[in-house]
Amino acid sequence: EMKRVLPQVQFASGMAWEDLATFQVGDKIMQENGNHAGMDFFRMFSYKLLQGTAATALNNPSTIAISRKMAKDFFGGPEQAIGKTIRYENRKDFKVTAVFENVPEDVSEKFDYLINWHAFLEDNGWAKEWGNNGPRTFVMLKPGTNPVAFEKQIVHFLDKYNKDQGPGFRIQLGIQRFDDMYLHSHFSPAGKLEGGRIEYVRLFSIIAIFILLIACINFMNLTTARSVKRAKEIGVRKVVGALRSALMKQFIGEAILLAFIAILIALLMVILILPAFNSLTQKHIAFPYGNGYFWGSIFILTGITGLISGSYPAVFLSSFKPAAVLKGVLKLKSGPVWFRKGLVVFQFVLSIVLIIGTIVISKQINFIQTTNLGYNRENLIYVPLSGDLTKQYELFKQESLNMPGIKEVSRISQTPTAIQNGTYGVDWDGKEPNSKPMFTQASIGYDFAKTMNIKVLQGREFSKAFGTDTAAYIINEQALKKIGFKNPIGSRLTFWNKKGTVVGVIKDFHFNSLHVPVNALILRLGEKDDYGSILVKTKAGQTKAALASLEKLYKQLNPKFPFTYQFSEDEYQKLYTSEIMVGKLSNYFAFLAIFISCLGLLGLAMFTAEQRTKEIGIRKVLGAGIGSIFNLLSREFLILVLIALLIASPMAWYIMDKWLDDYAYKTHISWWMFVIAGIVAIVITLFTVSYQAVKAALANPVKSLRSE
Numbered sequence: 001e002m003k004r005v006l007p008q009v010q011f012a013s014g015m016a017w018e019d020l021a022t023f024q025v026g027d028k029i030m031q032e033n034g035n036h037a038g039m040d041f042f043r044m045f046s047y048k049l050l051q052g053t054a055a056t057a058l059n060n061p062s063t064i065a066i067s068r069k070m071a072k073d074f075f076g077g078p079e080q081a082i083g084k085t086i087r088y089e090n091r092k093d094f095k096v097t098a099v100f101e102n103v104p105e106d107v108s109e110k111f112d113y114l115i116n117w118h119a120f121l122e123d124n125g126w127a128k129e130w131g132n133n134g135p136r137t138f139v140m141l142k143p144g145t146n147p148v149a150f151e152k153q154i155v156h157f158l159d160k161y162n163k164d165q166g167p168g169f170r171i172q173l174g175i176q177r178f179d180d181m182y183l184h185s186h187f188s189p190a191g192k193l194e195g196g197r198i199e200y201v202r203l204f205s206i207i208a209i210f211i212l213l214i215a216c217i218n219f220m221n222l223t224t225a226r227s228v229k230r231a232k233e234i235g236v237r238k239v240v241g242a243l244r245s246a247l248m249k250q251f252i253g254e255a256i257l258l259a260f261i262a263i264l265i266a267l268l269m270v271i272l273i274l275p276a277f278n279s280l281t282q283k284h285i286a287f288p289y290g291n292g293y294f295w296g297s298i299f300i301l302t303g304i305t306g307l308i309s310g311s312y313p314a315v316f317l318s319s320f321k322p323a324a325v326l327k328g329v330l331k332l333k334s335g336p337v338w339f340r341k342g343l344v345v346f347q348f349v350l351s352i353v354l355i356i357g358t359i360v361i362s363k364q365i366n367f368i369q370t371t372n373l374g375y376n377r378e379n380l381i382y383v384p385l386s387g388d389l390t391k392q393y394e395l396f397k398q399e400s401l402n403m404p405g406i407k408e409v410s411r412i413s414q415t416p417t418a419i420q421n422g423t424y425g426v427d428w429d430g431k432e433p434n435s436k437p438m439f440t441q442a443s444i445g446y447d448f449a450k451t452m453n454i455k456v457l458q459g460r461e462f463s464k465a466f467g468t469d470t471a472a473y474i475i476n477e478q479a480l481k482k483i484g485f486k487n488p489i490g491s492r493l494t495f496w497n498k499k500g501t502v503v504g505v506i507k508d509f510h511f512n513s514l515h516v517p518v519n520a521l522i523l524r525l526g527e528k529d530d531y532g533s534i535l536v537k538t539k540a541g542q543t544k545a546a547l548a549s550l551e552k553l554y555k556q557l558n559p560k561f562p563f564t565y566q567f568s569e570d571e572y573q574k575l576y577t578s579e580i581m582v583g584k585l586s587n588y589f590a591f592l593a594i595f596i597s598c599l600g601l602l603g604l605a606m607f608t609a610e611q612r613t614k615e616i617g618i619r620k621v622l623g624a625g626i627g628s629i630f631n632l633l634s635r636e637f638l639i640l641v642l643i644a645l646l647i648a649s650p651m652a653w654y655i656m657d658k659w660l661d662d663y664a665y666k667t668h669i670s671w672w673m674f675v676i677a678g679i680v681a682i683v684i685t686l687f688t689v690s691y692q693a694v695k696a697a698l699a700n701p702v703k704s705l706r707s708e
Helices: 070-073 117-123 147-154 198-226 227-239 244-281 293-315 322-326 333-372 393-401 448-452 467-471 477-483 543-557 569-574 579-612 614-621 626-660 671-698 701-705
Strands: 009-015 019-025 030-038 049-051 063-067 085-088 092-099 113-116 136-141 191-195 380-384 405-412 426-428 441-443 456-459 472-476 492-495 498-507 521-525 533-538
Touching: 009 070, 009 117, 030 070, 030 117, 049 441, 049 448, 049 626, 063 070, 063 085, 070 092, 085 671, 092 614, 113 117, 113 227, 117 671, 136 448, 198 244, 198 333, 198 521, 227 244, 244 293, 244 393, 244 579, 333 626, 380 569, 393 405, 393 533, 405 448, 448 533, 467 472, 472 477, 472 492, 477 498, 477 521, 492 521, 533 543, 569 579, 579 626, 579 671, 614 626, 614 671, 626 671
Parallel strands: 030 113, 063 092, 441 521, 472 498
Antiparallel strands: 009 030, 009 136, 019 030, 019 085, 049 092, 063 113, 085 092, 380 533, 405 441, 405 533, 426 492, 456 498, 472 521, 492 498
């Protein structure tokens, strides 16, 4: 409609969601992932067509475009596939009008087939109604169109089409650049962009900068710690005429050279580690060998790193007085010493923030995995309803209940971890005329609450004993609050213009991620629906036997479709793939930051020990033991760590509190997390300093006190 009435729109296409479907050609049956799209799709996007044209690829409801892989699997190749017929879900035939190159891994829209959009509308009548949403709409604007002005024009586009809109309810439209969608995908109810994957990019970029800063600080501390060894070299150079500026250039040049050597080693490590990193993050990141922007950025970053890390040592070392250092007298002012101590504090502030962050993330992941969802996901299996099974569900249920290892069987229109269909089409007695609250809805079968182990608070669940349940509804606690029934059982409720009554109220259960609060839910009877999933509850310890029995029965009743299933536990964990990945990466980054900080601490310990060599010798001559000298050297470092802990704690609390705000249900930040972080930092400090402290304590005082 936008393409028809808006002159700025050149092409437009609807697109649904990923669909795992079964295809058949002759005796060959395979499952493929694909989607539905409009006839302009291949005109808008640059997917390479091997056979067919963009104009005819999806030009009528009986056409399908398939990938090279799918063409080879079913027909032997792209050329042989054109014009052939392929059967979809054993209920509809499509003609192959185009073959496209296999979709690479690094694209956001992945599919092995695309079916014409009108076929989707034929199978999903609700999608023809203006008040429903879910499928996406892609539009390509004509060259020269101002997108800001266009967006303002379409804000109220739906006003004359959606008759359900009123003073209290209105849907407004907006646009987003396609290349922004992958990283910027979260919107508020008001339509404002709130983030998405970009938050992880920012998070790990900040951590990378933290670790790089820690490394730069280390270089400063380690270089200045070795200043005593280079003091005479600097003195001689100055005596023979070297200017301070020349010395500074030398030291900065050394730092930049080291940075470039480091980047060569780092690039080699990245190339070697990248496959393992992709496996951990479930991504397909390729090393950008031919990307000029990448190499330019690396070159500039390396130069800046060398400049930052070499600047302070250059200023510090070039300031030595030749007369003093050549006499063997190198006494440092308190300013540089306090500056280096400040750098160590800064290092440990960053490290402690990472430690606390790692603890909070781990606790939230544990909370996710152990929280009570309102139903029991253990031993719960989802079997997709497809093919002949849609008509033989009742027989499948009866037969499976008589098989070993199977406890309960029911069904649902969407898997219990992803019930997302929303509707405003709900009415009841006493509802305000202008009110249009959103309800989540799903259809279920008999014994749903029993199978899921969901508590029924009032009334009952659907039962064969009540023929009127085809016009009955079950609601959750949130729906009861939103509607406001005082005596819900028997109260009138109209859903999608179908009048009925409420027969049950169930306890709230989580049917989406813990990122979002439990919404008002309306359940209707769908015992005879031709879509959805079968819910199978197996007996504890008998899942393997139950799956074998189910597969045998499935093949008897639905021979043209492969037996597939998902465990509820696995589907639940998929909701938190990003969190689990962040948790693992945070552990690695925290370890790396702590390790690098320890190197810096070791450098400062070396420097301190060298500066206090004679003091330690005198103390030993006067009877000081190893323990007292160890305490002397380690005490000031512990003070630095405690200062870092005091600074880092409020910072870490603020950052992690903001991170937890993304969850509707979350753990709490506790005092013991900061105590653990402090203990870890102190133990690491003592362990790092101990070698240098013990070495200094065991040194022969005769060597340190002799004048020559």
